[in-house]
Amino acid sequence: MAGNGYKNEFGVFGERPKVPKKLYDAKYVIGGLIVFFVIASFTLWPNLGKTIPAPQPKLETPVILKLKEADRKCVLPKAEIRATHMQMLVDWRETVVRSKEKGAVNGREFVAPDGKKYLASLTNTCMDCHSNKAEFCDTCHNYAAVTPNCWGCHLETGKKLAEAK
Amino acid sequence: MGMDRREFIRLAGLSALLGLGGKGAFEIVRPGLALAGFEPAPKALEGKRWAMVVNMQKLDEATAAKCVEACHRVHNVPDFKNPPDAKLQLPPEIVSRHEIKWIWTEHFHNAFVEEQPMEKVQHLPFLLLCNHCNNPPCVRVCPTKATFQREDGIVMMDMHRCIGCRFCMAGCPYSARSFNWRDPRPYVAQVYPGYPTREIGVVEKCTFCAERLAQGLMPACVEASRGALVFGDLADEKSQVSATLKKYFTIRRKTHLGTNPQVYYIV
Amino acid sequence: MLEKALVGTKRYYTLLAILAGIFALGFLFYLKQLNVGLGITGMGRDVSWGFYIAQFTYLVGVAASAVMVVLPYYLHNYKAFGRVTILGEFLAVAAVTMCVTFVLVDMGRPDRVFNVFKYPTPNSVMFWDIIVLNGYLLLNILIGWNVLECERHSVPPPKWVKFLIYVSIPWAVSIHTVTAFLYAGLPGRGYWLTAIMAPRFLSSAFAAGPSLLVLLCLIVRKYTKFDPGREQIQSLGKIVTYATLINVFFFFCEVFTVFYSQIPDHLLHFKYLFAGIDGKARLVPFMWISIVGMTITALCLTNPAFRKNENTLALLCGMVIITTWIDKGLGLMTGGFVPNPLEKVTEYWPTVPEAVITLGVWALGFLVLSLLYKVAVSIKEEVQA
Numbered sequence: 182m183a184g185n186g187y188k189n190e191f192g193v194f195g196e197r198p199k200v201p202k203k204l205y206d207a208k209y210v211i212g213g214l215i216v217f218f219v220i221a222s223f224t225l226w227p228n229l230g231k232t233i234p235a236p237q238p239k240l241e242t243p244v245i246l247k248l249k250e251a252d253r254k255c256v257l258p259k260a261e262i263r264a265t266h267m268q269m270l271v272d273w274r275e276t277v278v279r280s281k282e283k284g285a286v287n288g289r290e291f292v293a294p295d296g297k298k299y300l301a302s303l304t305n306t307c308m309d310c311h312s313n314k315a316e317f318c319d320t321c322h323n324y325a326a327v328t329p330n331c332w333g334c335h336l337e338t339g340k341k342l343a344e345a346k
Numbered sequence: 347m348g349m350d351r352r353e354f355i356r357l358a359g360l361s362a363l364l365g366l367g368g369k370g371a372f373e374i375v376r377p378g379l380a381l382a383g384f385e386p387a388p389k390a391l392e393g394k395r396w397a398m399v400v401n402m403q404k405l406d407e408a409t410a411a412k413c414v415e416a417c418h419r420v421h422n423v424p425d426f427k428n429p430p431d432a433k434l435q436l437p438p439e440i441v442s443r444h445e446i447k448w449i450w451t452e453h454f455h456n457a458f459v460e461e462q463p464m465e466k467v468q469h470l471p472f473l474l475l476c477n478h479c480n481n482p483p484c485v486r487v488c489p490t491k492a493t494f495q496r497e498d499g500i501v502m503m504d505m506h507r508c509i510g511c512r513f514c515m516a517g518c519p520y521s522a523r524s525f526n527w528r529d530p531r532p533y534v535a536q537v538y539p540g541y542p543t544r545e546i547g548v549v550e551k552c553t554f555c556a557e558r559l560a561q562g563l564m565p566a567c568v569e570a571s572r573g574a575l576v577f578g579d580l581a582d583e584k585s586q587v588s589a590t591l592k593k594y595f596t597i598r599r600k601t602h603l604g605t606n607p608q609v610y611y612i613v
Numbered sequence: 614m615l616e617k618a619l620v621g622t623k624r625y626y627t628l629l630a631i632l633a634g635i636f637a638l639g640f641l642f643y644l645k646q647l648n649v650g651l652g653i654t655g656m657g658r659d660v661s662w663g664f665y666i667a668q669f670t671y672l673v674g675v676a677a678s679a680v681m682v683v684l685p686y687y688l689h690n691y692k693a694f695g696r697v698t699i700l701g702e703f704l705a706v707a708a709v710t711m712c713v714t715f716v717l718v719d720m721g722r723p724d725r726v727f728n729v730f731k732y733p734t735p736n737s738v739m740f741w742d743i744i745v746l747n748g749y750l751l752l753n754i755l756i757g758w759n760v761l762e763c764e765r766h767s768v769p770p771p772k773w774v775k776f777l778i779y780v781s782i783p784w785a786v787s788i789h790t791v792t793a794f795l796y797a798g799l800p801g802r803g804y805w806l807t808a809i810m811a812p813r814f815l816s817s818a819f820a821a822g823p824s825l826l827v828l829l830c831l832i833v834r835k836y837t838k839f840d841p842g843r844e845q846i847q848s849l850g851k852i853v854t855y856a857t858l859i860n861v862f863f864f865f866c867e868v869f870t871v872f873y874s875q876i877p878d879h880l881l882h883f884k885y886l887f888a889g890i891d892g893k894a895r896l897v898p899f900m901w902i903s904i905v906g907m908t909i910t911a912l913c914l915t916n917p918a919f920r921k922n923e924n925t926l927a928l929l930c931g932m933v934i935i936t937t938w939i940d941k942g943l944g945l946m947t948g949g950f951v952p953n954p955l956e957k958v959t960e961y962w963p964t965v966p967e968a969v970i971t972l973g974v975w976a977l978g979f980l981v982l983s984l985l986y987k988v989a990v991s992i993k994e995e996v997q998a
Contacts, residue, residue, distance in 0.1 A: 274506060276384050278502075278504050278505075278506065279494070279502070279504060280384075280386075280496075280560075281496035281497050281498055281500070281502075282494050282496060282497075282502075283497060286384050287384070287385075287386060288384035288385040288386045288387075289384070289386065289387050289390070289560050290384065290385050290386065290387050290388075291383060291384060292383040292384065292385060293383070294383075298385075300387065301384065304539070304540075304542065305540065333545040334505065334542040334543055334544055334545050335542045336537060336539055336542060336543070338539055440652070442657070442658075442959070443652075443655075443656070443657025443658060443659075443959070444652050444657060444658070445657075445658050446658075452955060455956070456955040456956060456957060457955070459877075459878075459954070459955065459956045460878075483799060483800050483801065486736055486737070486798075487737050487738065487739065487798075487799070488734065488737055489729050489734050489737040489739040489740045489743070490725075490728040490729055490731075490732045490734060491732050491734050492728075507725070507728055507732065508721070508722065508725070509720055509721065509722045509723075509725045509726060509728050509729065510651075510720050510721015510722040510725075511716075511719075511720055511721070511739060512661045512662060512721070513737070513739050513795070515658075515661040516661060516662060516796075516799055516801075516802065516949075516950075517799050517800075517801065518801060518954070519799075519800055519801025519802075519954050520801070520954055521658075521659070521953050521954045521955055524658055525651070525658065525661060525721065526650065526721070527650050527651050527652030527656070527657065528649060528650040528652040529649075529650060546649075546650035546651075546652075546721065547650065547651065547720075547721030547722040548721060548722060549721075600801075600954075603800040603801065604800065605800065
């Protein structure tokens with residue numbers, strides 16, 4: 182949109198006065214940028230200089246302690262479950278809640294890579310072993326400032342559905 | 347002079363759109379985890395068309411109350427009338443407006459509005475619940491398929507997907523659905539650990555205890571009904587529910603609407 | 614051109630400040646609603662849609678009425694409307710903005726609104742409603758802005774704008790029809806289950822929208838240097854007249870079908886609205902004011918003398934707006950839900966937080982309208998000079 186006769190509120194484009202190129206109102210521009218960066222980073226200020234220790238999730242719960250050493254494994258290997266449990270739980274949810282929908286995968290039992298079968302349920306399976314949410318789930322979640330929205334509905338302690346009458 | 351203001355805004359806007367849209371597109375297109383590792387639980391009850399018969403000849407007020415209590419207990423349905431804490435007491439019109447009920451009793455002239463009131467059945471406690479219609483209008487109107495019809499006939503609720511638009515509540519001709527107008531958790535006196543609660547802003551209703559069927563159990567109301575409620579697979583000739591329907595004359599609610607409800611009443 | 618909205622008289626700034634203040638108040642109450650839940654409104658298990666959706670329904674009508682000025686000008690070369698098409702289009706933008714905001718405010722889980730796009734469901738009318746509404750918003754913004762800009766530079770609008778204008782005409786009819794279909798396809802709601810729902814929506818839209826446009830034109834003439842024109846206002850008045858007459862006729866058609874066939878499923882809702890059931894008659898005075906007022910207004914509008922006098926025309930247009938608002942904004946929603954499918958009567962009335970949030974959204978709409986109208990009027994004034 183250059184040159185000949187394009188007009189806006191500042192005048193005809195080609196006829197604008199030539200003004201030397203420099204940073205006008207430098208005080209306000211630089212000052213404003215500094216204020217912006219201070220405000221934008223203010224959440225980091227309280228933690229300056231402090232060392233926040235890495236989270237230490239506790240695995241010692243009554244149910245886990247009852248298991249033999251060899252049986253103390255999660256549904257997926259440790260590195261994998263740590264990295265992908267968020268997606269895995271979403272997949273569990275979609276499959277279990279929407280099972281028997283037309284075209285959907287049917288079933289509530291998750292078959293782990295090692296062949297073992299688990300009921301696909303956060304409260305009844307995961308929380309059964311890891312019954313210490315505050316010392317397990319929350320340690321990492323608080324450290325990473327993550328608020329998973331599962332707990333608004335799902336309960337933190339579970340019993341197997343068939344046992345609970 | 348480089349770019350003018352108009353071009354800059356165009357470029358910035360397009361970049362923002364691509365940036366945001368790109369993430370969205372990635373979410374939709376991205377390959378999910380292998381979902382093949384699922385199978386039904388060993389004891390799961392399988393059916394092609396679940397249905398229920400309510401035998402009013404065997405149902406009295408006390409049993410009906412037990413059915414309601416059983417259902418609401420195992421699904422953590424809040425009770426606004428009798429809160430566990432006196433501080434949570436609510437005025438009566440709020441209690442009735444915000445009420446959540448999956449199964450409840452009504453008199454004949456409310457349950458079957460097209461019929462003339464009949465002395466014989468007028469005061470019976472008819473148990474009403476979601477009819478799990480074969481042609482459900484609520485499923486037709488849901489904009490996100492948060493309520494959907496399963497292959498075994500159950501009209502299911504996905505509380506995770508529900509956006510709380512309440513179109514399904516407007517669509518249901520049987521007033522079977524409830525909405526969470528407030529946080530339900532403080533009003534659940536005894537939390538049942540095997541089932542979640544709900545949050546504000548989603549619709550809920552009877553699901554024919556799909557989670558219990560998947561574990562080989564009968565729906566909670568059927569178990570509490572002492573034989574007054576018969577539940578089973580209508581597509582199975584040999585099921586109790588098929589036999590019951592062959593033996594007795596039954597009525598259903600508002601059949602003229604074409605919803606094909608699957609809760610039958612023996613009067 | 615947006616800079617035109619940033620400078621104005623003191624009166625203009627005061628208007629913006631008041632509207633922004635009301636919007637801010639509504640927003641604060643909305644935060645409370647997000648926290649506590651939709652229970653702070655008067656809605657409940659039986660009347661599950663209330664004031665918010667009612668306003669949305671009414672405003673869809675107002676939005677579609679832009680087509681009433683666009684159609685004569687672009688399709689039939691009625692040159693006089695050239696002055697006011699931009700006012701109609703910008704009114705549509707403000708109205709659709711309010712519609713979308715009312716839907717968001719009514720949702721139980723607005724954080725999940727993108728589920729509608731992630732899981733498209735073509736069999737759901739609401740899915741189509743969201744698409745056509747947003748489409749109409751985009752259309753009117755593009756058309757209005759471009760035509761105005763071209764007018765400013767005294768060049769004809771490009772061909773693609775003309776194409777969009779032709780698209781916007783059936784699109785306007787579609788936003789109504791789709792919104793009416795939200796109600797008209799529900800088997801359990803006898804009050805709404807009528808084929809005439811979409812035509813009624815159209816007729817009341819073409820009555821209310823141009824009425825509002827008439828009032829806005831009179832205000833613009835009084836407070837700015839741009840005069841939309843006497844002939845234009847008279848033409849709008851004629852449109853309002855016919856639309857209101859048709860609206861009243863449609864209502865009497867409904868009344869006949871319901872009361873002559875005497876099917877309780879449909880009859881009870883009319884009985885509740887116009888006579889009350891078991892003493893529960895909260896809406897009865899409003900409904901009578903609406904229908905009697907609308908009929909009298911329609912009949913008065915047929916008198917050319919009343920239309921020619923712009924004061925009486927303004928009064929009658931105001932009456933049309935009020936009566937159609939009561940009919941669609943109060944009567945339609947509650948009438949559909951009362952009595953409930955079990956033939957029990959649960960009355961509905963908006964609560965204070967609900968009313969404040971509603972006012973806040975209306976203020977937002979009028980804020981958008983003021984800003985856009987300021988731009989349009991300033992450009993028109995500039996071109997005139």
